[in-house]
Amino acid sequence: MVIKRRTVIDKPFYFIVFLEQDLLSFSFVFQVMSSEDKPTTKEGEEEQGGFLGKVKEFISDIGEKIEEAVGFGKPTADVTAIHIPFIDLKKADLVVDVLVANPNPIPIPLVDINYTVESDGRKLVSGLIPDAGTVHAHGSETIKIPLTLIYDDIKQTYDDIKSGSIIPYKVIVELIVDVPVIGNITLPMEKTGEIPVPYKPNVDLEKVKFDQFSWEETSATLHLKVDNENDFDLGLNSLECEVWLADMSIGGARLSKSANISKKGQGVVELPITFKPKDFGSAMWEMIRGRGTGYSMKGCLDVDTPFGPMKLPFNREGGNTRLKNSDDNDDEVPLSMDTLFIKHAAFYLIAFSLANTPYSSLLHTRTYIISFSFLELCKFYLQVNYLNGETKLC
Numbered sequence: 001m002v003i004k005r006r007t008v009i010d011k012p013f014y015f016i017v018f019l020e021q022d023l024l025s026f027s028f029v030f031q032v033m034s035s036e037d038k039p040t041t042k043e044g045e046e047e048q049g050g051f052l053g054k055v056k057e058f059i060s061d062i063g064e065k066i067e068e069a070v071g072f073g074k075p076t077a078d079v080t081a082i083h084i085p086f087i088d089l090k091k092a093d094l095v096v097d098v099l100v101a102n103p104n105p106i107p108i109p110l111v112d113i114n115y116t117v118e119s120d121g122r123k124l125v126s127g128l129i130p131d132a133g134t135v136h137a138h139g140s141e142t143i144k145i146p147l148t149l150i151y152d153d154i155k156q157t158y159d160d161i162k163s164g165s166i167i168p169y170k171v172i173v174e175l176i177v178d179v180p181v182i183g184n185i186t187l188p189m190e191k192t193g194e195i196p197v198p199y200k201p202n203v204d205l206e207k208v209k210f211d212q213f214s215w216e217e218t219s220a221t222l223h224l225k226v227d228n229e230n231d232f233d234l235g236l237n238s239l240e241c242e243v244w245l246a247d248m249s250i251g252g253a254r255l256s257k258s259a260n261i262s263k264k265g266q267g268v269v270e271l272p273i274t275f276k277p278k279d280f281g282s283a284m285w286e287m288i289r290g291r292g293t294g295y296s297m298k299g300c301l302d303v304d305t306p307f308g309p310m311k312l313p314f315n316r317e318g319g320n321t322r323l324k325n326s327d328d329n330d331d332e333v334p335l336s337m338d339t340l341f342i343k344h345a346a347f348y349l350i351a352f353s354l355a356n357t358p359y360s361s362l363l364h365t366r367t368y369i370i371s372f373s374f375l376e377l378c379k380f381y382l383q384v385n386y387l388n389g390e391t392k393l394c
Contacts, residue, residue, distance in 0.1 A: 073103045074182070075135065077175045079191040080142070084308045089198050090152070096145040096171055098189070102135040104179065109134050111184060114174040115145055119167050124154055135177070145173065151197055164199030164230045168192065196307050201234075202227035203314045205243065205295050205321045206268065215278050222253065222271040226301070228261040234303040235260055239269055241299025241314075245321075250275035295319050 077100045086093040096115070102108050110132035117124045125147060135141045155161050175187040206223045222243065228234050240254040253273040261267035298315035 074179065074185060075103065075108060075177055075187065076101045077173075077187040077189055079171065079173060079189050082171060082191060082193055084195070087196070087198065087308060087310055089200055089312065090150070092149045092151070092195055094147050094149065094171075094195075096147065096173065096191070098143045098145060098173060098175065099140060100135050100143055100175065100177075100187075101140040102137060104137060106137050106180060107134045108180075109178045110143065111176040111178050113143070113145060113176070115147060116172045117147065117149065117169055118172070119161075119169045122158060124169065125149055132175075143175075149195070155197070161197060163197050166194050166196050166231050168194055194307075196230065196232055196305065198310060198312065199229040201301055201312050201314050202229070203241075203297065203299070203301075203316060205297055205316070205319055207321055208245075208293075211272075213277070216276060217274060218277050219272070219274045222273055224269045224271055226261055226267045226269060228263060228265055228267070230263055232263050232306055233260060234301070234305060236267070236269070236301060236303055237309075238302040239271065239299065241271070241297055243273070244296040245293055246280060247294070247296075248280050293321050295321050 077098055079096060080099045081097040083095045083097070084092060085095060094117075098113075100110070111130075113129040113132050114126075115129070116126040127147065129145065132143055133141070151163075155163070161167060170190055170192045172190045173188070175189070176184055177187065178184050204225045204227075206225045209221045209223065211219045211221060224239070224241075226236070236257075236259040238254065238256045240252065242252040243250050250273060253271050255269060255271050257269070259267055259269060296315075296317045296319065299313070301312045301314065303310050303312060
């Protein structure tokens, strides 16, 4: 830059600059010295300063002047909470609450949010959320960051993470905000916690106890044994399931009864149910004779855990259970009728003859083939009454 003519300023004057930012206007007044006020330079030194020097100083210092005038400052951010709104055997949904405070007189936009979830220094999941919104002037906003942990992905990546365990985690969040004049700044934060990797519950049909036996309709109680293989307690709220005995469905049942199953422990749940034995045909005869009964079962447990509520599905195929009278002790052989039959066989033979009940009525079924001796039939009739807790023929 070439100055052809030097202007001498005899008196000081004021240089006024107007800035506009959104709807706010600011003015700054700078005093420019006259030539008489200019500092004296030593002989031999190059002359510096002057009007252009003052302008240069103003430009380099303008950021600080604006910040001092209007109070621009860095926003603050903190992870206030981590919620687990949903968790099951496949995944866990987490929501991270980040509280952002803006001390400035104008809104600031949230440019990006980077997040990472790690366990013992190993990354479990990461991601980026662009354009996360705006924080109002002189206000604060809670930004919710949703993320999902897929258990199969985690277990395939890290072999030492097993179902039923509890793993520590750390959520690392970097919040990038655009502050006027200052520009983009990054606000780092983190929070630690624990999260479970649920284990599928084992549910077995331990036994079926008859409360009232009738060929048309029977009421019974299913004794379900629940194994909790998790490292945390399960608070059972409800259980619903569908049961098949000898490949025949006896319908579904639901129990709304609270129970606590401790970690690595067992619990027994009693589930009432009704069904029609006549629909089972020959399978019911085998069941009543005290032989093992095959069953299948599927359902769902609604439980409370230290990490929130869970719905844990279960299924069981190829199991074997036993039938018992409601008055039997658990250590007795189920429906062992030999002693009782020998004692009362004669009476029931006579009573059955007098009853004059044909086979077709007593053993009515479309799939049953009558191949029993008269003695076996009487024993069967005795067992039916035994299930009802009766000691005489009705």
